[in-house]
Amino acid sequence: MQSAEEKQVEWQNFYERVQTLLKEGPQSLRKLSGAELTRLIDDYQTLIADLARARSLGASPSTVDQLNRIAIAGHNVLYGEIRQQVTLPHSQWVGHFSRTVRHHAWAVALSAAVFFGSAIASYIAVQLQPSLGYDLLADAFLDFDPASEDNLHHIPSLARPVVSSAIITNNIQVTLLAFGLGLTAGIGTSALLIFNGIHLGSVAGWMTLQGKEKALWGWIMPHGATELLAICLAGAAGYLLAAALVAPGQVRRSTALKRVGGDALVIEIGCMAMLVIAGLIEGFISPSSIDYTSRLAVLGLSLILWAIYFLGAGRAHLR
Amino acid sequence: MEESVTISTPDHVELKFEFAGLGSRFAAYLIDFLFLLLLMLLVGVVALLAGVVSSTSLKSIFAGESGWATSWGVAVLIVFVFLINWGYYVFFEGLRRGSTPGKRRLGIRVIRQDGLPVGFREAALRNLVRAADMLPPPCYLLGGLIIHLDPLGRRLGDMVAGTFVVVEKFEFASQGVAGAAWAARVQQGLSRQALTLPRGALSVHQIELIEQFIARRHSLYQGRRELLLWQITEPLLPLLGEDRDALARDPRRAERCESILLEILAMTQTGEPKGNRTTRETTQPSLF
Numbered sequence: 001m002q003s004a005e006e007k008q009v010e011w012q013n014f015y016e017r018v019q020t021l022l023k024e025g026p027q028s029l030r031k032l033s034g035a036e037l038t039r040l041i042d043d044y045q046t047l048i049a050d051l052a053r054a055r056s057l058g059a060s061p062s063t064v065d066q067l068n069r070i071a072i073a074g075h076n077v078l079y080g081e082i083r084q085q086v087t088l089p090h091s092q093w094v095g096h097f098s099r100t101v102r103h104h105a106w107a108v109a110l111s112a113a114v115f116f117g118s119a120i121a122s123y124i125a126v127q128l129q130p131s132l133g134y135d136l137l138a139d140a141f142l143d144f145d146p147a148s149e150d151n152l153h154h155i156p157s158l159a160r161p162v163v164s165s166a167i168i169t170n171n172i173q174v175t176l177l178a179f180g181l182g183l184t185a186g187i188g189t190s191a192l193l194i195f196n197g198i199h200l201g202s203v204a205g206w207m208t209l210q211g212k213e214k215a216l217w218g219w220i221m222p223h224g225a226t227e228l229l230a231i232c233l234a235g236a237a238g239y240l241l242a243a244a245l246v247a248p249g250q251v252r253r254s255t256a257l258k259r260v261g262g263d264a265l266v267i268e269i270g271c272m273a274m275l276v277i278a279g280l281i282e283g284f285i286s287p288s289s290i291d292y293t294s295r296l297a298v299l300g301l302s303l304i305l306w307a308i309y310f311l312g313a314g315r316a317h318l319r
Numbered sequence: 320m321e322e323s324v325t326i327s328t329p330d331h332v333e334l335k336f337e338f339a340g341l342g343s344r345f346a347a348y349l350i351d352f353l354f355l356l357l358l359m360l361l362v363g364v365v366a367l368l369a370g371v372v373s374s375t376s377l378k379s380i381f382a383g384e385s386g387w388a389t390s391w392g393v394a395v396l397i398v399f400v401f402l403i404n405w406g407y408y409v410f411f412e413g414l415r416r417g418s419t420p421g422k423r424r425l426g427i428r429v430i431r432q433d434g435l436p437v438g439f440r441e442a443a444l445r446n447l448v449r450a451a452d453m454l455p456p457p458c459y460l461l462g463g464l465i466i467h468l469d470p471l472g473r474r475l476g477d478m479v480a481g482t483f484v485v486v487e488k489f490e491f492a493s494q495g496v497a498g499a500a501w502a503a504r505v506q507q508g509l510s511r512q513a514l515t516l517p518r519g520a521l522s523v524h525q526i527e528l529i530e531q532f533i534a535r536r537h538s539l540y541q542g543r544r545e546l547l548l549w550q551i552t553e554p555l556l557p558l559l560g561e562d563r564d565a566l567a568r569d570p571r572r573a574e575r576c577e578s579i580l581l582e583i584l585a586m587t588q589t590g591e592p593k594g595n596r597t598t599r600e601t602t603q604p605s606l607f
Contacts, residue, residue, distance in 0.1 A: 022416070048332040055333075060527055062534075072334050072434065076416075079329070080435055156383045161394035169401035176405065180450030183475045188451065241448070241479065254469070254478040258432075261444050261479040268447065 011050075011070055014043045018073045029077065044074045095314025097270035100263050101233065102310065104240055111235030114190055115228075118197030119204070126205030133209070136202035144207075146215030150295070153219060155287035164283020171227065171275045175234030179268045182238030185245050189238030196231065214292070221299040222286045227278035229306060230271045237267040320472040324483065326434040334434055336485040338472040339427035341463060344484055348459070350421030355407050359400055366396050408446040413439035418487070426488025432481045444480035451475050516583075519558040526587050529580050536577070545573040552576040555583070 017040070021028040029037065051067040101108060126133050133142070147154035155163055174192065181188025207216040240260050248256035285298065323337045366372050371392035379385040380393065411419040416436035417429030429437050429445070437445075452462030452474045462474040471483060532551055536544055549572065556563045559579070566572060 045330070048328075048330055052332060060531060062531070068335050071332060072336070075328055075332075075334060075434060076436055156381065158383050158385065158387065158390050159381045161390050162377070162380055162397070165394040165397040169397055172401070173405075176447055177450045180448035183448055183451035183479070184454070254471075254473065257475075257478045258481040261481070262440070264479075265440070265444050265447070269443075 007050075010043075011047065011067070014047055015070045015073060017043075018070070018077050021077045022073065041078065044071075044078055047071055047074060092314075095316070097266055097273075097314075098310050098312075099314035100266045101236070101270070102314075104236060104263060104267070107236035107239040107243070108232060110239055111189075111193060112232040115193040115197045115232055115235060118194040119201035122198040122201035123205040123208075126202050127209065130206075130209055133202060133206040136198060137206055141203050141206065144212070146212050146219075148215065148289075150214050150218035150292040151287075151289075152215050153287050154289065155283075157288075160283045160287065163287070164279050167282050168276055168279030171230070171279060172272050175231065175268065175271050175275065178231070178234040179237045179241075179264065182241035182264070183245065184242075186239055186242030189235055189242060193231070193235045200228075218292055218295050219286055221295045222302075223278045223282035225299055225302045225306060226274055226281065230274040230278060233267055233271040233274070237264040237271065240264040240267070320467055321470050324471060324485075326432075328434065336430065336434065336483065339425070339484040339486050341466055341472075343425045343427055343486075344466070345459070345463070347419070347421035347425045347427060350424055351407070351419050352421075354420050355403065358403055358407070362396070362399055362403065366392070372396060405447070408449075409439065409442045412437055412442035412446065417442070417482075422484075426486060427484055428487045429477075429482050429484050432483065437480070437482055441480040441482050445476035445482055448476045448479055516555075516558045521555070521558065521583070525555075526583075529583060533580055533584060548573050548576040548580070552579055555579070 024031075032040065047067065048071050051064070051071050054064050054067055122136060126136065144152070146152045174196070178189050178192045181192065204213065204216060207213045241257065241264055244256035244260045245253055251259075281298070281302075286295075320338060320341075323335050325333045325335050327333055372389065376385065376389055376393055380390050408419060412429055415423075418427070422428055429441070431437055431441060450456075452465070453459055454461040462476075466472050466474050469478075471477075473483065477483065528551065532547060536548075539547065549567075553563065556566065561579075566575060569575060
């Protein structure tokens, strides 16, 4: 019969071995030899057997607790590398984003409807009732003087990196809010989309009234397609979470949230990548002195590329 | 919110995880918040000292008077601060098995619903949707309320990611040999039994009490230890046939009580008396 001290030492040794492996990180098991691995598994099985006996025969709570914690550490080491979801090979990430967006097209459509709907509504409202502009616009836009006839801003080239990184980080922050606030049953997401839609629509309406619309469109066109699409996608990610909360179907709300969480994250990450592209265009191309035709060309090109990507990419890899 | 959750493993063992309370989670958040501020401050100070930025950088960049180094320096700094702000939790939880510096201090960590450590996927999900839990910012009122109401103590971000926050703190030391003694015995297929002494029997609970006291006796300060020793040993003396009054007056009472208890434990392990006889007074009637 094993003495008490031997048993205690056995547990302690196993715990220490497992702790070292945990500290070494996820690849630590691969460095063990076959014999070492077999021994580790044997010791783990002895330990969980001890735990099961201790529980069923009513050992003191402190003993059960100690064994339970050692077992958790062992379980984490031995099973930690086995992931239940099938992880995609890196080469398929590009197609995965577009496939996920297509799969949740309704959410993208809803998000786009809310965003562009409020933009168009406020555009028309300002046309019909120009005094609304004083309520809806930030003061800076009321008397805005475009840099040229076909562009709003001209930014000195030295400042473009700073402007670009400020725009990228700010936009990503906004989309993270639109994403996370989906958990307010979509109220926060809708508020953000409507707020930004009204901003866009009322500025456009106001500039049109003042005859400066060519400068506004000239400014927006190069980065607009990418940026506005990304905002709609972030709204869609938010609405996915909202739908799981509002209409979970046959499962618990938390289960519905978990199921849709992965897809929403993929859309949000893709959207962040798009905003990096949009921010680089907005920082370096939009404020440059290229002419109106080139701006139109950049818009056309980006629209075509995004259309090809979102309609076509990732279809070949359907599982 | 319940106290704990039991997760079944593929080996059919049930692991029990104790949920972290609202208090320790909030304390961890405060520590992380301070740490985050310090980190940003550090980045700012380093950038200042390295001469990348100064208080007039922005003005000179927009006036076209600075160099490209300053311009790109400020651009990178903005991105860096953003990454620290949003990536802090994702980075630490993803890389260090669900614990941030604050959580580590408090001895808590994030796990997946199957009991395994979180990876970057879960860490990103539960932290990027933080905006909702934080409402109204930065109070975490909504998150706190939901943690309180959810039986599994999850905030919204935990539900989306499929995670729990559990207690991890674990001291090996004071658990003692007592439990092990019993488990070693159980391994042979024998369960704990009552012990028959010369003038009566000890119940299982009394043996358990002795085991736990012996395992922890060195963590008690002397006065307390001696008092407990007497309180535990005194009711046993008639069973052993010892003279209570003689022992009560003995100046080395504590030592004698301890050796009596140790001897009882030795008997529960082997079924027969053994132990350190040299510490016993032989003038007293023998225990066995």
